[in-house]
Amino acid sequence: MAVTFDQLVSRVKQQLLGYTRDQASISYLVAPMGANDISFQVDTETVTNLSKGLVEIDDELILIKKYDRATGIVTVIGGLSGTGRGAEGTTKTSHALDTIVTDDPMYPRTRIKEAINDTINATFPDLWVLGAYEFPKIAARYEYPVPADVEDILNVTSNTIGPSAVWFPNSSWRFNPLASTTPGQVKPTPAPTGKTIQIMRDFIVPGRNIRVNYLKRPQPLVNGTDDFATTTGYPERYIDLVMYGAMWRLLPAYESARLQQQAIEATERAPLVPTGAGSSASKYYMALYQQRLAEERTRLQRLFDSYQTFNG
Numbered sequence: 654m655a656v657t658f659d660q661l662v663s664r665v666k667q668q669l670l671g672y673t674r675d676q677a678s679i680s681y682l683v684a685p686m687g688a689n690d691i692s693f694q695v696d697t698e699t700v701t702n703l704s705k706g707l708v709e710i711d712d713e714l715i716l717i718k719k720y721d722r723a724t725g726i727v728t729v730i731g732g733l734s735g736t737g738r739g740a741e742g743t744t745k746t747s748h749a750l751d752t753i754v755t756d757d758p759m760y761p762r763t764r765i766k767e768a769i770n771d772t773i774n775a776t777f778p779d780l781w782v783l784g785a786y787e788f789p790k791i792a793a794r795y796e797y798p799v800p801a802d803v804e805d806i807l808n809v810t811s812n813t814i815g816p817s818a819v820w821f822p823n824s825s826w827r828f829n830p831l832a833s834t835t836p837g838q839v840k841p842t843p844a845p846t847g848k849t850i851q852i853m854r855d856f857i858v859p860g861r862n863i864r865v866n867y868l869k870r871p872q873p874l875v876n877g878t879d880d881f882a883t884t885t886g887y888p889e890r891y892i893d894l895v896m897y898g899a900m901w902r903l904l905p906a907y908e909s910a911r912l913q914q915q916a917i918e919a920t921e922r923a924p925l926v927p928t929g930a931g932s933s934a935s936k937y938y939m940a941l942y943q944q945r946l947a948e949e950r951t952r953l954q955r956l957f958d959s960y961q962t963f964n965g
Contacts, residue, residue, distance in 0.1 A: 659877035678756040772898030781868040782886035792859040801846040897942035907931025
């Protein structure tokens, strides 16, 4: 079943807060909100303790100046300038009717999304996405440009002559990630991507195709509707691995919260949550992440042997 970015964020958030999680103070918009609005209206029956501070609507964090309990009108800090919009590095945007408003979120969606993408990016080069590129053999030419997303080359094959059409493994090649892009320095044309492959000492018939299987980075998730597998290039079985990595990155925030004992709630919870609880949970999920990363790295190595291993 396809898993979108929004669904992945919800899974991570639910794991972080627990299935019997603390109930956040939430309401919803009773009127649409524009990207430049300096006030918005929430449902008065569901608001319990909205006050000066931070609220989350969709992925945007907003700083609140005041709240009118009679009308449900919430005023943003900054007056006409609206400096309270798009707080904490988030992006101010429009919000539809009935969108949930969360008061002082423990884990903002933007931070969860950042942790998910940080984890996806960090898996490379242990894990990678397989790409393929073909080009014809040209007589008396040994260097060919390759796509910009090539990070390394797994193996090279060439299409042989004859009815069998066998793709024969080539062992004499070299990947050049620092090729010149200056005209005239790479014959007959420069390498527009700055990356080339050099094919040497292989008796490939000119005109036959050369196929390069290469490694490329996974792509980060951007929109909430982005499908995990389609966008990143990773199989869906990596989802738990990415979740563990995101939680490992986010859980140390619990320890930071312990250092701030000004609120009554924080003071009361301090004796119940032992020192180092957040760090211990973070280490637990880090161990799960490392275990899954090692499993998938081993799986890739077994599924995609290089031809050096094949030839040996």
